[in-house]
Amino acid sequence: MAGALTSGAGDKGVAAALAMAGPGTVVHTPGIAPSPGGRAGAALIDRAAVAPEPTVESVDGGMVRLVPVTVGEKHSVVEAFIPASELTKDTARDWWLLLGLAVVLVGGAVFVVDRLARGAVSSARNLVEAALAVGDGDLGVRITPSGPRELAEAGYAFNRMADRLVTSRTDERELVADLSHRLRTPLTALRLDAEALDPDDTQIIDLTADEVDRRRGIRRIRQAIGTLEDEVNHLINTTRQAVAAQVAAPEDGLCDASEVVRERMMFWSALAGDQDRQYRVVGANLRIPVPVARAELAAALDAVLGNVFRYTPQGTAFEVGLSRRDGWVALRVDDAGPGIADPEQALRRGQSNQGSTGLGLDIARRVAQNTGGSVSLDRAAMGGASVVMLLADADATPKIPSRFGLVGRGRPAREKDPVRRRWQRGRE
Incomplete structure (x- = not known):
């Protein structure tokens, strides 16, 4: 309607525009009594006529939109009335849609957070259980790094630590075995020297007391060498059995x-x-x-x-x-x-x-x-x-x-x- 007035349409054009605008649209002339069918009062119309922009005001039964139109020396105000029923039409449906969307979004967020938290908790629990197992002496425990980045890095660090523990204990066991084996070199020399001594048989009747004591001493030497050699062998074998893997540095x-x-x-x-x-x-x-x-x-x-x-x-x-x-x-x-x-x-x-x-x-x-x-x-x-x-x-x-x-x-x-x-x- 404002466009028809601005373009200078005649009475027929204005009438056609009113017909197209539908009920609730009225043209007022400021300073004169409001046109019939309008909802805005005279004061509201006069104020809207001098406003730089269209105004929206509440009236009985709804709201009106007032658009000032100036053509030459002639001033007009176009009123468009919107009933309250139109303003609140389908509002309940929209609120229910918004509420349902909010519930879906909140539920999805809770589910995603729960999944993420469950994975983090599971990774942390596996790391704790593996650490307890290593503390109890089971150095063969390894974990599959998973979960958040920080926990995954902690899992890789744990596996490297366990590998280093195995390597360190293996090296220690190997060193003990090798050092024990080195003792066999002087033991071999002692055994060979002992074998070169006189017999240690004391059952011969015509032996003197000094000779019997000497042969008993030789027997004790040989027995001590044999016992020491057995202990060294036992130490080597025991150490070897405790080694999980051979790692030589x-x-x-x-x-x-x-x-x-x-x-x-x-x-x-x-x-x-x-x-x-x-x-x-x-x-x-x-x-x-x-x-x-x-x-x-x-x-x-x-x-x-x-x-x-x-x-x-x-x-x-x-x-x-x-x-x-x-x-x-x-x-x-x-x-x-x-x-x-x-x-x-x-x-x-x-x-x-x-x-x-x-x-x-x-x-x-x-x-x-x-x-x-x-x-x-x-x-x-x-x-x-x-x-x-x-x-x-x-x-x-x-x-x-x-x-x-x-x-x-x-x-x-x-x-x-x-x-x-x-x-x-x-x-x-």
Whole structure:
């Protein structure tokens, strides 16, 4: 209606616009009595005529919207009446829809939060149970990290901690076993010296009292050595049974392999002389540094030589050789004994068919592997077993182990098993 008046429509146009506007639309002229059918009073109409914007006012039975229209010098006010029934139509339905939507949103939010909280609580509970299990001594417990980011990170940290605990306890057990095995070297010397003493039989009638006491002392010495050796074996076996997995950490240090060989042979030469064993040392006259702690290399050499004295008859000859080539140092111990029937089993830690703990060769293997090398078993030229420790040369950059075979042979050998690096001699 305001558009029709503004465009200057005639009486017919204004009448048509009123007809289209429908009931409740009235045109008032300010300063004159309100037109019939209108709901707004004269004061309200006069105030709306000078207002810059349309006004909305409440009246009896509803609300009116008053729009001022100025065409030339003529001022008009268009009134549109909206009954109260139209204003509140479908309001209850809208409120119920809003209420239902609010209930759905709140319920969904509660469900989602409950799911998230349940996952977090479950992850925290699993972490607590795993920590309690580790505290009770079960180091095999691991958890599957889940839940919020922080709890998942805590789960990964817990698994790493458990792995470190297993590794630390394994290293500790292995160290105890290896240190116990080192005691067998002096025990072997004591046992051999004790066996070289006079018989301990005291049943001979014509023995003097002093001789009986002396033989009883020899018997006590032998019994004490046997008891001590049994205790050491029991300690080694008990420690091995408690180890969950073998984790070897490389040793730091540097020593002269030739010096270690010469020093240890001074010890073993006395026993060799007592047992009429012929021996020879080859290649230990020059300095050959290796990245192994001195005590570790000495323990490995003692373990191999101890096997020679323990498992070969008295009078069996042996040879210790040392050489270097292509960034590697080979320490070889040969003997003229019966040899080793199953080399692969002999290299397994804790495996022995001789009634021992089976750790001697494994000590040598670990020392060699800590430098990137290996230990191999083969038939020696002397007829018995040949044990070769391949160590990295500290003065050279280690390369791929060359196939030069064992020391003192000069015969190339092919690597039959790359995993075990068994150095063959090229002979039957």
